[in-house]
Amino acid sequence: MKREKISELTTNRLSVYLRCLNELAAAGIKTVSSQELAEQFNLNSAQIRKDLGYFGEFGVRGTGYYIEDLRADLTKILGLDKPHRVGIIGAGRLGTALANYNGLSKSNFSVVALFDNDPNKVGEHVGHDRIPVFDAKKIAKVVRDEQIDVAVIAVPARAAQRVLNQVMAAGVKAILNFAPAPLKARLGVKVRTVDLTTSLESLSYFLAQPSSALVTNGNGVPASRAEITQADQTTL
Amino acid sequence: MKREKISELTTNRLSVYLRCLNELAAAGIKTVSSQELAEQFNLNSAQIRKDLGYFGEFGVRGTGYYIEDLRADLTKILGLDKPHRVGIIGAGRLGTALANYNGLSKSNFSVVALFDNDPNKVGEHVGHDRIPVFDAKKIAKVVRDEQIDVAVIAVPARAAQRVLNQVMAAGVKAILNFAPAPLKARLGVKVRTVDLTTSLESLSYFLAQPSSALVTNGNGVPASRAEITQADQTTL
Incomplete structure (x- = not known):
């Protein structure tokens, strides 16, 4: 395994393969070839074989992939066998929508805290999971207490770098950024920007x-x- | 102008430059050099000059860019001088959050319709703009009546390709897809996927x-x- 050289595009695709395999498994299917997988989900079979090849030998000649085994392997490779605790900074429309959105709470990500600097929002609870809104000044303490390892930035662009600095100082190393601003992260911290605009x-x-x-x-x-x-x- | 060769990464960056210029303009600043722009917003000055170079000569030696002029030019290049009418397919949590999200209603995109196949949702109105929810069966008619030119897919993965086929058949050529599924579009149709998972x-x-x-x-x-x-x- 030469993990150092794996690009983000590759891991993005692993993530897609895993979801395709989940669908097949839900339909009771046991094995699939790269060809079948490609045809059914608009993928590229050579690319599938190449991407998986970075991580080991998964296919069996004449049979293809054992779906359950490959799902378990991909889950482990993507680190999805461990839970992640998410803090969302910004309890505005986007932040609260994300806290409520099942896509986030599904799988191994659970939103455990929201943060805002509006005193009217601090102390409130959001959504049917009643996620508490904390004062943004308390990010460092709450990150520690709640063992938050993923931060979501859902604040206006002008505040985004300041918020990123705060969460990095609190020790968070993985950040999903929705603010439409290019951000500067220090080494060892990964920022992934989702820019709707x-x-x-x-x-x-x-x-x-x-x-x-x-x-x-x-x-x-x-x-x-x-x-x-x-x-x-x-x-x- | 060799527009055919402009990559999506370039247009993505133009979009970012425009927002940076908007901030400077809001602060009353009149001119900026590529160097200053780069320093202030964590950009690359050589990249800025190269990206803008595809579209013409914008800078003035010794002065830099006239912010108002460059904003107007970028707005035009990105087609943001014309309004776009958006239909969101899927009036679930994500769809209604997007309908409410100011990021979408800001600028020249206005959400004019939601669609769903749940009879309990059809006929409802969503958000403070009271956007109507239509029956998903009526996509073709509503797209025509409301002159919708951008569709947002906010349905579960298994329904996404079917919905894409429907909106393509209705003549929509630009689609923002939130469903975590690789989709097959026909030529002349652009699908941009935002995949939170x-x-x-x-x-x-x-x-x-x-x-x-x-x-x-x-x-x-x-x-x-x-x-x-x-x-x-x-x-x-």
Whole structure:
């Protein structure tokens, strides 16, 4: 295993493979080949074999992958066999929506605290899990007490770097950032930014291109822009 | 202008530059050099000059960029001078949170419709803008009536491809997908996926690496994993 060289794109794909395998398992299927997996979920079979190849030998010739075994292996590789405790900084619309969103509470991530600097919000409880809202000044103490290892930044862009500095100082090393701002993290800390504005604006850019109006279906000769787009979204 | 060759990473960065310029303009600043812009917002000045260079000559030697002019140019390049009408498919937690989220309603995107197949939700109105929830069967008609040009998919993974097919059939060419599923779009349609699960799982992977535990501050000799991470997040 040469873990040092694994790119984020590879681990992103492992995450997708795991969800595909979960669906197959839920349907009672026991084995699957890379070919079948690719066909059923719009993936690339050579890519699947290459990505898994970084971590060991998983397939059995003539049979493919044993779904239960591969799920267990991927779960371990992605560190999903250990629970993570999440703190959300910013108890505004986005922060509370995220606290309520099942996608977060599902699997091994549980939201245990929200933080805000609005005195009207501090002391409140959010959602059906009644997650407490703490004073943002107490991040260091609550991170320690609640053993928070993942922080979600859901504050306005202008406050994001300050909040990141606070959570890094509190010892948090993995941060999911929703603020539309490029942030500077120190070494050994991973910041993953989910930027909804940029995503929307890239769609706006696409719609503003002359070729997006020209291509109305997939039957004609594809415009070069359309080809790029197709490639973009299938590579994931 | 060689628009055909502009990558999504470039347009993503233009989107970030625009927001940085908006902040400077709000602070009453009139001109900025690529160097100053880079320093203030953790960007790369050579990259800024290169990205803008695809679209024309914007800087003035000795002065830098005129902020108002560059904002207007970037707004136009990104197609943000035209309004977009957004339909959200899925009126569950995520869909309604997105309908309420100001990030979406800000700028030139306005959410005009939600869709769901739950009869208890159809006919309801969501949020303070009282956005109507339509029957998912009526997507084609509502897209036409409401001139929807951007669709947001906020349904479970298993329903996502079917919903994408529906909105493509209705003529929508730009789709923001929140379902954790790789989707197949036809040529001339752009799908941008925002996958919260994958983002969280990549943080989990990072925390599971031995080196993430070793590097506790930026003063020691950096582990190679930490170096990769730093590079990851500053390239945006």
